[in-house]
Amino acid sequence: MKGALLVAGTTSDAGKSVVTAGICRWLVRQGVKVAPFKAQNMSLNSFVTAGGAEIGRAQEVQARAARLEPVADMNPILLKPGSDRRSQVVLMGRPLTDVDALEYGALKDMLREKALESLERLRAAHDVVICEGAGSPAEINLRAGDIANMGLARAAGLPVVVVGDIDRGGVFAAFYGTVALLDAADQAHISGFIVNKFRGAVELLQPGLDTLHDLTGRPVYGVLPWLDGLWLDVEDSLALDNRRVVTRGPHGRQTLRVAVVRLPRISNFTDLDALAAEPGVIVRFVTDPAELDDADLVVLPGSRATVSDLAWLRENGLARAVQERKGPVLGICGGFQMLARDIHDGVESGAGHVRGLGLLPVTVTFRAEKTLARPTGQAYGHPVRAYEIHHGVAAVEGGEPFLDGCRVGDVWGTTWHGALENDDFRRAFLTDVAARAGRAYVPAPDVSFAALREERLDALGDLVEQHLDVGAMMRLIERGPPDVPLLPPGGTTRP
Structure with missing residues (x-):
């Protein structure tokens, strides 16, 4: 079997990433050597490969679904927004430059060539490549410079399936409108549709499908049914809106309550997935100081804009709430930097010297060169494997060592992402947090986060196998775009 396929979506968060991962897992179980690919990804959730390249976290999960070690070619272009107007361009895993939309346009031809080269290398090394689009292929204002959707499909001769989220409504209009808005050459690559997140009897949907x-x-x-618990290393903070939300109020002493501050430029919030997977742990993403009151642990997560998000904390009263808190606080990467005494940033924000929250004896200095690493260490007597992605370098001037950072009393800070995925360390850390918070919570002794991820990936593979026409999908991958009718603008195939 040889070929490729592009999985596009009617919108962001339609399910492209999980459908791509599910197809990869289904194919690899059929003995197919398959690899994922996303030409251009805009995401603040990223990962560091064994070769030291930064790629989208979703592509790392898709690589795991394909039972591969992730490489830079799987996501050659990564855009990391630092504000509403500027993004860092990461090319082949390394920072290239920071640009606004107009400046980015000048790079498009070069970036398109780099993306196509990566795709060709993957196609040469694997039987099948499953590509993921970005946003929607019907963003006609961006079509001229498109790299990830129809521009890629036409350049590489890819068939395209469009995924639509029926749970948010309007999926039939979105499917039809996606095709109708495209020109004839683009329409020729749109081969069919996949309905995602359906709740109910498929028979009721059939008249619409027909x-x-x-x-x-x-x-x-x-039609892929709704299945709880399949949020896997998502790339878009929109997905946080679908996470479990628990109202404030009394909880049992056996429950541990974690409040994660939802920063405007929150990054790598997938660090908290391992906590949410623990029985008895409630994880909430919060924006109001009052929501910290009943938390046993407050987490300041990663940020693409540390100084800007720190200013937001102060404007919203969250900074004071964290500073005055009597209880455990954990800062990860950007969150760790915010806990420092002083921040010197002439790189990311250009703000120069900024006072931090002052909860840890640390001075942070931003450097132009980004740290991309896969460190190992120990904490609470257990080995920890993690990854680092940051411009800010922390000089620790006191406290107890904690991974690469430090701890003072009930406050911990580290630049290491993914540390909580280490089961023994996570259990020991949560045990300490519970004791300090006065909770009777005891971590489950047998939760393996790696095994849980594998179960989720297998569940995605099962969804594909059981609910898609896999024979037709295989033919599509092997034969390329089929002959399909073209819609005139605003038209229909009906006579």
Whole structure:
């Protein structure tokens, strides 16, 4: 079997990432050597490969679904927004430059060539490459410089399936509109649709599926049912809106309550997935100081804009709430930097000297060169494997050592992402937190986060196998874009 496929979506967070991961897991279980690919990713959730390259976290998960070690070619272009107007461009795993939208346009031709080279290398080394699009292929204002959707499909001759989230409503209009807005050459690559996140009896959906086929001349390859617990290393903070939210109020002493501050430029919030996977641990993403009151642990997570997000903490009263808190606080990467006494940033924000929250004896200095590493160490007597992605370098001037950072009383700080995925360390840390918070919570002794991820990936593979027309999908991958009717602008295939 040889070929490739592009999984596009009607919107961001339609399910492209998880469908791509599910197809990868389904194919690898059929004995197919498959690799994931996303030409251009805009995400603040990233990962460091064994080769020291920074790629989107979703592509790392998709690589795991394909039972591969992730490499830079799987996500050659990563955009990391630092504000509403500027983003860092990461090319082949290394920072290239910071640009606004107009400046980025000048790089598009070069970046497109780099992306196509990465795709060709993956196609040469694997039987099948499953590509993930970005946003929607019908963003016609961006079509001229498109790298990740129809621009990629046409340049590489890829068939395209469009995923739509029926749970948010309007999926039939979104499917039809996606096709109708494209020009004829782009429409020729749109091969069919996948309905995602359906709740209910498929029979009730069938009249709509039939009408969609009549209107577009394209099949629906399947309807994937809603399945709880499949949020896997998502790349978009929009997905936080779908996370479990628990109202404030009394809880049992056996429950541990974690409040994660939802920073405006929150990054690598997937660090907290391992806590949410623990029985008896409630993880909430919060923006109000009052929401910290009943938390047993407050987490300041990573940030792409440390100084800006620190100013936001102060404006919203969260900084004072954290400073005056009597109880455990954990800062990770950007959150750790905010806990420092002093921050010197002439790189990320250009703000120069800024006072931190002063809870840890640390001075942070931002450097132009980004640290990208896969460190190992020990904490609480257990080995820890993690990864680092940061410009700020922390000089620790006191406290107890904690991974690469420090601890003072009930406050911990580290630049290491992924540390909580280490099961023995996580259990020991939570045991200490519970004791300091006066909780009777005891971590479950047998939770393996790695095994849980594998179970989720297998569940995605099962969804694909059981609910998609896998025979038709295989033919599509092998044969490329089929002959499909073209819609005139605002038109229909009906006579």
